[in-house]
Every structure is written in C-alpha cells, then in structure tokens.
Amino acid sequence: MHIPDGFLSPPVWSSLTGAAAVATGISVTRCKHTLDADKAPLLGMTAAFIFAAQMLNFPIGGGTSGHFMGGVLAAALLGPAAGFLVLLTVLIVQCLMFADGGITALGANVINMGLIGSVLGYSMYYLLNKLTAGKIPLVMAGVASWFSIVLAAGACALELAISGTIPLGIVLPAMVVTHAVIGVGEALITAAALGLILSVRPDLAFGRKSEALS
Numbered sequence: 001m002h003i004p005d006g007f008l009s010p011p012v013w014s015s016l017t018g019a020a021a022v023a024t025g026i027s028v029t030r031c032k033h034t035l036d037a038d039k040a041p042l043l044g045m046t047a048a049f050i051f052a053a054q055m056l057n058f059p060i061g062g063g064t065s066g067h068f069m070g071g072v073l074a075a076a077l078l079g080p081a082a083g084f085l086v087l088l089t090v091l092i093v094q095c096l097m098f099a100d101g102g103i104t105a106l107g108a109n110v111i112n113m114g115l116i117g118s119v120l121g122y123s124m125y126y127l128l129n130k131l132t133a134g135k136i137p138l139v140m141a142g143v144a145s146w147f148s149i150v151l152a153a154g155a156c157a158l159e160l161a162i163s164g165t166i167p168l169g170i171v172l173p174a175m176v177v178t179h180a181v182i183g184v185g186e187a188l189i190t191a192a193a194l195g196l197i198l199s200v201r202p203d204l205a206f207g208r209k210s211e212a213l214s
Helices: 010-033 037-054 071-078 080-098 106-132 137-162 166-200 209-214
Strands: 057-061 064-067
Touching: 010 080, 010 106, 037 071, 057 071, 057 137, 057 166, 064 166, 071 080, 071 106, 071 137, 071 166, 080 106, 137 166
Parallel strands: none
Antiparallel strands: 057 064
C-alpha cells in the first residue's frame, strides 16, 4: 500500500500532501490536550514496534505478501491523534531511509495509513465497543483493524484511478480483495498485541486514566 513516486498525478499527490499537513497540525494540537505526560515514552516504543512489525511480510498466495499496519493498535493505546503521529513518523522514516513509498506520494500514504488506518480505524473501534458495551474489546479491535486495512486499500485504489494510472474497475477489486486477506493478519496481530499489553498494563489503554478520574 506504500505508493511509489510516479503513480499519482500532481493534482492528486499535492492535494493529499496538503491534507496530510492539515491532519498533522490538528493531531499535534490534539495531543497537547489528550496525551498524558506519563504516556509520552509510549509514543516512541509504539512507533518502534510498528516500524519493526511492518518490515516483516507474510505471504498471502499468488506471489503477493502483506504486512502489519498498526493504526488501530497505536490509537487504542495512545488515542487517534497520537496514533496518527506514530504512523506519520514510521512512514517518514520508511520513505526517506528505506525508499518504501515515494516522496511525492508521502502525503497520500499518510492519509491512507495514518488518517484512515489510525483515526478512522479507532473511530470504528470506539463505536463497536459502544455497541457491545465494551464486553469484547479485543474482538472489536480486530474487526476495526480489518476494516481499516480494507478502507485504506480502497482509498489507495481511488487515488490511483483518479490519477489515471489504472482504471478503477481493475484496481479497486484487486486492492480490496488482496487487502481483505491481509486484514485478517492485521486483525490477529492487533488483538494479540493489544491483549498482551493490556493484560500486563491495563492502564495503558487510551482514556483509561481520564475515565478513572472523571
């Protein structure tokens, strides 16, 4: 899902770069109000874990492979704004140091994996938890993670189609079907990692401290 240079038209990548810059500014401002000081070190730890996990690909057949994205996991621990900033940091490092994703396409990748993967993914996780009264949070985290992958893939397909790179009727089903399979791995890893972390430190869940004080 890391779009390389040359795949998006200038109007598309420049618009998405602007949108990513706005989202970054909003996220930084939000973190000043929602991120507890004692969780600040968790930002770096979460970014390091997601960066390492994204380097590990798992085969899904047909010569293709997928990797963990981590948007919902980051947001579940740090909140959607901080989760976005974690994905932003990971994507910048991957782009500049490992050429994983193009420089001109960085804004698009940030929107797809940071905004959709983390912010929208967390919104789904939050709503699903509300609907289930918080009784099966790990299952809901997995479900939200799956949807975050599929929705991000759909956005990527739409951007490629608008750019004239490949027709939507071809790229959309190819991206969605492939990432629906990748999303299963995303769901399992997210649920397992979140369950392990919260079994040891349940206070690390986003909003847990504020709820206790309210």
